[in-house]
Amino acid sequence: xxxxxxxxxxxxxxxxxxxxxxxxxxxxxxxxxxxxxxxxxxxxxxxxxxxxxxxxxxxxxxxxxxxxxxxxxxxxxxxxxxxxxxxxxxxxxxxxxxxxxxxxxxxxxxxxxxxxxxxxxxxxxxxxxxxxxxxxxxxxxxxxxxxxxxxxxxxxxxxxxxxxxxxxxxxxxxxxxxxxxxxxxxxxxxxxxxxxxxxxxxxxxxxxxxxxxxxxxxxxxxxxxxxxxxxxxxxxxxxxxxxxxxxxxxxxxxxxxxxxxxxxxxxxxxxxxxxxxxxxxxxxxxxxxxxxxxxxxxxxxxxxxxxxxxxxxxxxxxxxxxxxxxxxxxxxxxxxxxxxxxxxxxxxxxxxxxxxxxxxxxxx
Amino acid sequence: xxxxxxxxxxxxxxxxxxxxxxxxxxxxxxxxxxxxxxxxxxxxxxxxxxxxxxxxxxxxxxxxxxxxxxxxxxxxxxxxxxxxxxxxxxxxxxxxxxxxxxxxxxxxxxxxxxxxxxxxxxxxxxxxxxxxxxxxxxxxxxxxxxxxxxxxxxxxxxxxxxxxxxxxxxxxxxxxxxxxxxxxxxxxxxxxxxxxxxxxxxxxxxxxxxxxxxxxxxxxxxxxxxxxxxx
Numbered sequence: 001x002x003x004x005x006x007x008x009x010x011x012x013x014x015x016x017x018x019x020x021x022x023x024x025x026x027x028x029x030x031x032x033x034x035x036x037x038x039x040x041x042x043x044x045x046x047x048x049x050x051x052x053x054x055x056x057x058x059x060x061x062x063x064x065x066x067x068x069x070x071x072x073x074x075x076x077x078x079x080x081x082x083x084x085x086x087x088x089x090x091x092x093x094x095x096x097x098x099x100x101x102x103x104x105x106x107x108x109x110x111x112x113x114x115x116x117x118x119x120x121x122x123x124x125x126x127x128x129x130x131x132x133x134x135x136x137x138x139x140x141x142x143x144x145x146x147x148x149x150x151x152x153x154x155x156x157x158x159x160x161x162x163x164x165x166x167x168x169x170x171x172x173x174x175x176x177x178x179x180x181x182x183x184x185x186x187x188x189x190x191x192x193x194x195x196x197x198x199x200x201x202x203x204x205x206x207x208x209x210x211x212x213x214x215x216x217x218x219x220x221x222x223x224x225x226x227x228x229x230x231x232x233x234x235x236x237x238x239x240x241x242x243x244x245x246x247x248x249x250x251x252x253x254x255x256x257x258x259x260x261x262x263x264x265x266x267x268x269x270x271x272x273x274x275x276x277x278x279x280x281x282x283x284x285x286x287x288x289x290x291x292x293x294x295x296x297x298x299x300x301x302x303x304x305x306x307x308x309x310x311x312x313x314x315x316x317x318x319x320x321x322x323x324x325x326x327x328x329x330x331x332x333x334x335x336x337x338x339x340x341x342x343x344x345x346x347x348x349x350x351x352x353x354x355x356x357x358x359x360x361x362x363x364x
Numbered sequence: 365x366x367x368x369x370x371x372x373x374x375x376x377x378x379x380x381x382x383x384x385x386x387x388x389x390x391x392x393x394x395x396x397x398x399x400x401x402x403x404x405x406x407x408x409x410x411x412x413x414x415x416x417x418x419x420x421x422x423x424x425x426x427x428x429x430x431x432x433x434x435x436x437x438x439x440x441x442x443x444x445x446x447x448x449x450x451x452x453x454x455x456x457x458x459x460x461x462x463x464x465x466x467x468x469x470x471x472x473x474x475x476x477x478x479x480x481x482x483x484x485x486x487x488x489x490x491x492x493x494x495x496x497x498x499x500x501x502x503x504x505x506x507x508x509x510x511x512x513x514x515x516x517x518x519x520x521x522x523x524x525x526x527x528x529x530x531x532x533x534x535x536x537x538x539x540x541x542x543x544x545x546x547x548x549x550x551x552x553x554x555x556x557x558x559x560x561x562x563x564x565x566x567x568x569x570x571x572x573x574x575x576x577x578x579x580x581x582x583x584x585x586x587x588x589x590x591x592x593x594x595x
Binding site (some may be wrong): 033035036037038039040041212320321323324325 | 405408411412414415416418419422423426439440441442444
């Protein structure tokens with residue numbers, strides 16, 4: 001029992017370390033990637049002992065600044081809720097990672113370790129529950145600030161997130177129907193099958209429409225451009241106007257964390273998670289018949305690497321989209337969700353169901 | 365153009381009173397989105413293509429620059445100011461300087477034309493007698509108050525001796541006091557000098573601001589016989 005506990009703690013530490021560092025790096029990536037896109041150089045002035053490290057220390061400098069800034073709670077605001085709101089945001093973004101498998105079973109001696117912090121059999125439900133709870137941080141921030149603009153921002157955020165969650169959830173139903181499991185580990189394992197002996201049966205192959213709906217809705221869930229109406233730091237007043245210092249920083253951190261969650265989810269659901277094409281637990285089985293044996297540790301390592309590469313590619317894509325597209329107008333935002341994504345997602349579910357029945361794959 | 369009684373816009377007022385003048389209205393049609401554009405996703409991909417091509421081009425160039433390759437291609441339009449200066453046009457009007465003869469005396473002959481033409485009245489000259497009868501005068505004191513100067517360049521235009529120029533390329537003119545904005549003859553003759561000045565660098569007699577405005581220097585080391593002839 002103690003051993004299991006230690007294993008889980010180590011796994012959680014690894015995941016938290018990776019995810020929090022990645023979120024911190026996102027501030028650097030955001031600056032540098034936008035700079036490269038716009039033919040600029042980007043922040044490069046912070047130095048430690050004369051080393052610039054491509055401007056990476058700006059993130060450190062930001063955090064130091066945030067921590068040393070005065071923490072202001074507006075007069076008449078609900079003190080406890082005002083303090084609690086950013087914690088809610090970050091907490092629910094972080095706990096989501098618990099159910100995401102980042103590698104296949106690792107065999108250490110006679111012990112089999114699932115590379116997943118919590119092996120829940122309804123992991124998908126858990127993940128979406130936690131993602132949805134993230135809206136609490138936002139609405140609480142708006143509500144507790146005792147500022148009309150903040151509460152309007154909070155309401156905007158709530159309406160947006162709830163609208164897109166519906167499209168998101170229905171898009172996922174298609175995936176669940178095809179793979180017939182809610183367990184994310186099983187879902188990833190099911191994506192390892194090959195179609196016609198050569199095409200990996202990833203979610204993008206079986207559910208391309210659901211993938212696009214999921215990507216759009218998930219992008220809206222992260223509250224980043226082109227769906228950043230809840231915040232709109234530079235133009236519209238968002239739900240965190242009354243926040244300063246690290247509490248404000250935590251909202252930003254939550255944004256980056258949600259981006260990573262969504263990237264990890266897109267990888268898990270549609271890009272085969274830790275699957276490497278043609279890599280089975282005992283080695284590569286190429287479609288032309290060649291077999292290359294691979295030891296278990298290398299197999300698991302390749303899986304983790306595959307998961308990381310795919311997730312980072314999605315992070316890159318989201319960042320690229322963020323610097324490509326202009327912000328939606330609010331009615332366009334709502335129209336896209338209710339008139340665009342929602343009907344498409346429902347149609348996708350219906351078509352998937354019909355196809356499954358005709359293929360005889362429907363459960364009886 | 366006259367406005368007719370019917371409220372229409374006529375041309376030249378030549379139209380008959382009974383019929384409305386011919387109107388020319390340019391209708392600007394908003395471009396309709398095609399079906400392909402309304403799909404939105406292809407257009408997003410087109411946009412992504414642009415940003416991504418910029419991203420990878422600049423990323424490649426930055427890496428190449430680190431390795432010392434392709435230096436002739438810029439990977440960004442940013443000019444990193446204090447280290448890297450924007451190239452100036454050759455006729456750009458920057459901070460003034462007084463041109464210097466070969467013997468280290470100012471070319472200025474104290475004719476007061478620049479002081480007279482200056483619209484901002486920022487130039488103050490005190491002329492003195494020059495030992496060379498061909499030169500007649502020279503500035504004992506030459507001050508320019510940069511806090512007042514409007515950089516019109518008239519002083520350069522008007523100078524008959526090419527004694528004042530605005531070609532130092534110095535742009536970072538800022539100071540904590542009005543006093544520090546005043547340039548005296550030391551700084552004008554040597555644009556490399558910056559306040560606070562410590563030692564007087566001039567030999568010829570001048571009202572030295574470094575010595576509370578008292579006369580310093582002499583023509584002794586610069587006797588007319590030993591100097592190269594000046595036109």
